[in-house]
Amino acid sequence: MNVRSQISMVFHLDKCIGCHTCSIACKNIWTDRKGTEYMWWNNVETKPGTGFPTKWEDQEKYRGGWELRDGKLVLKSTSKAKTVTNIFHNPSMPSMDDYYEPWTYKYDELFNAPEGSDQPTARPVSMVTGEYINVESGPNWDDDLGGSRIYAESDPNLKGLSEEQRQQLSAVERLVLFYFPRICNHCLNPSCVASCPSGALYKRGEDGIVLIDQKRCRGWRACVAACPYKKTFYNWSTGKSEKCVLCYPRLETGEAPACFHSCVGRIRYLGVLLYDADRLEEVAKLPDEQLIDGHRSLILDPHDPEVIAAARKNDIHDSVIESAQNSPVYKFVKEWKIALPPHIEFRTLPMLFYVPPMSPVMANRNDDTVSSVSDEFFHDIEQARVPLQFLANLFGAGHQGKLLYALKKQKAVRVYRRSRTVGDIPMKTAEAILREADCTVEEAEGIYKLTSLCTFEERFVIPPMHREEAIEMMKDPQEHKTAVGFGFLDPPKRGL
Amino acid sequence: MLRLLSVLAVSMLTLGTLLAQETADYYRQNCMSCHTVGGGRLTGPDLKNVTERKDRAWLARFMTDPKAAIDAGDPYALKIFQEARGVMMPALPGMTRARAEALLDLIQTESAKEKSIFAGVQISDRPFTDRDVETGHAIFTGAASLKNGGPSCIGCHTVNGMGGFGGGTLGPDLTTVFERYQGRKTLSTWLSAPATPTMQSIFKKDPLEPEEILSLVAYFQHTLTRNPEDASTARLNFILIGLAGTIVLLGLFDVVWHKRFRAVRRPLVQERQLESHP
Secondary structure: OOEEEEEEEEEEHHHOOOOOHHHHHHHHHOOOOOOOOOOOOOEEEEEOOOOOOOOOOOHHHHOOOEEEEOOEEEEOOOOHHHHHHOOOOOOOOOOHHHHOOOEEEOHHHHHOOOOOOOOOOOOEEEOOOOOEOOOOOOOOOOOOOOOOOOOHHHOHHHOOOOHHHHHHHHOOOOOOOEEEEEOOOOOOOOHHHHHOOOOOEEEOOOOOOEEEOOOOOOOOOHHHHHOOOOOEEEEOOOOEEEEOOOOHHHHHOOOOOHHHHOOOOOOEEEEEEEEEHHHHHHHHOOOHHHHHHHHHHHEEOOOOHHHHHHHHHOOOOHHHHHHHHOOHHHHHHHHOOOOEOOOHHHOOOOOEEEEOOOOOEOEEEEOOEEEEOOOOOOOOHHHEOOOHHHHHHHHOOOOOHHHHHHHHHHHHHHHHHHHHHOOOOOHHHHHHHHHHOOOOHHHHHHHHHHHHOOOHHHHEOOOOOOHHHHHHOOOOHHHHHHHOOOOOOOOOOOOO | OHHHHHHHHHHHHHHHHHHHHHHHHHHHHHOOOOOOOOOOOOOOOOOOOHHHHOOHHHHHHHHHOHHHHHHOOOHHHHHHHHHOOOOOOOOOOOOOHHHHHHHHHHHHHHHHOOOOOOOOOOOOOOOOOHHHHHHHHHHHHOOOOOOOOOOOHHHOOOOOOOOOOOOOOOOOOOOOHHHHOOOHHHHHHHHHOOOOHHHHHHHOOOOOOHHHHHHHHHHHHHHOOOOOOOHHHHHHHHHHHHHHHHHHHHHHHHHHOOOOOOOOHHHHHHHHHHHHOO
């Protein structure tokens, strides 16, 4: 057992209202610089929809992530040989058009317009070229466009859905959408790190945050092609690639990352997980249907004395172990099993988990009246407007089992709480539904508490980062302390 | 004291020989391609007993700056300029008054000998055969490598009728070099010790063998029947071949990378819009 610690995350999709506050918080802190205007380290997508960049989930086109070839785990986009043959042209590189060309408006023309008979306008100009542009797409171009012919119908997750289900998704009065906020997953088996020819990407030892060393990055952009979630971006101004840093400077001072902190729906949870690094490869090679269980089995019980001993042996600080014991992520992922990794079939073992959304009840339309098809207070999961297969394609590697389990448990908690607070459902029925959903009363209370009444401290259990321990490996921390904090800022630039 | 003197004497003697050796090398590298000592005229006159024909001061002045002497209208300088059919002696690198005097000393010594070491290269006088021409062609194109490892001519030169891209364009076209160098003897001598800076630096270390020179000269005599290549045709050929090559290469890239990433968003939008508004 080789115990490591990892800052992990849970996004509770049932609570996301799609307000993009997270995206804006991130943009204002990190990506408002020249060359980064088109980047959205945090973005919120509408599902069904094509996302950002357009259809990023379609790895037939983008070729991100890993695949199993002859029992070996290989990158889809590159290899040692391909690094050489594709050195002047990477054939898997998305263009800016697949993200969007960032723009602003010529406000001057609006404010300083001379008096005239026409209404003055502020024309859009590209933030890349400075020329006037026709705005054709944006980072959330299909925002709230559930049921749209172009975007929603082109969602790669519609694979395997029947024609009837597809039509239902866009039918009037039935169309449905939910939000899918995304940041870097800080994967356990990151393909971006594996693909970098310069060795500029690394996974931080103490907390597993995946970072790009701006001094070592040579702008090959292999990470851009290799990341299946398209969460590394190329800065065309500095000639280096950049990605979500999980606001590590904030984490190091005990603050939640900006997107977490600003989240209006309080959908975001953050905490430490302990995992077994020895079994990574074995798990990443499992067949699709076993991946979720395998991934969960990597996460170790922080209360287990054996795990604690092994963690201590790996110099994981007691305070971090304690933090792992209070981790909300551990509860959602491992104890309750209602948070699932996105697209685990890309085999990067993402460490951001999603609680799948409960969708509205399916309706019937008779002439001018619309009525619910279910008599139950909370409808059958199978009758939900979002077909189970769609969610399974997103969070279950195409298999419905884990989704059904997670949604049933959520439904059971609702029924139970309804019974407790309103009382129009007999407790006996509620308990039966709980049992059926493999949920105890204590667990239901726990889920309810952490979902609805969670405080700041419960949502974000940030471990002390113990930077001094990492520094100690290179340098005397006392000496380091007296040697930093005053000097020249060295902005990244092209070349060596 | 005696010992010191003897050491001094020996070192002066060695120095003297070294100097003499150095002058001979200079002669070989810079003079031999145009002049012989007792071997008849090449491009320039035979230098046997030159010091008796003209006084040393004039000679040394001419050697250090031939152009100035000719431009100044010196009658003797003009005479030898005419005799050389208008080929002007080049200003030689490292030629100083002292060097000129040393060279004149060397020429004087060599003139006194019955057979000077600078009488010219001994290259057979036998008539050229077709085989010689063939061998010369092979040497020129590099099909046959040079015995001493020098580079083949085609690297820098061309003659008409090379085909394809032709030969190199760095050096001059050699189609009529036989005529320009006034025949077999001069060309052979020149090739035995090429005097231009580029040729010299390349062939000083790896000189041509006499048989190779013979074959090459035979080949150059053979090419005399052709016209020098028309530069514009050659350039057009080059551009056309380059263009065709580029198209083939681009086609090849397209095949090799046929699965490359192409745009996603624009085609998706266009395709869907076409479907709804055909």
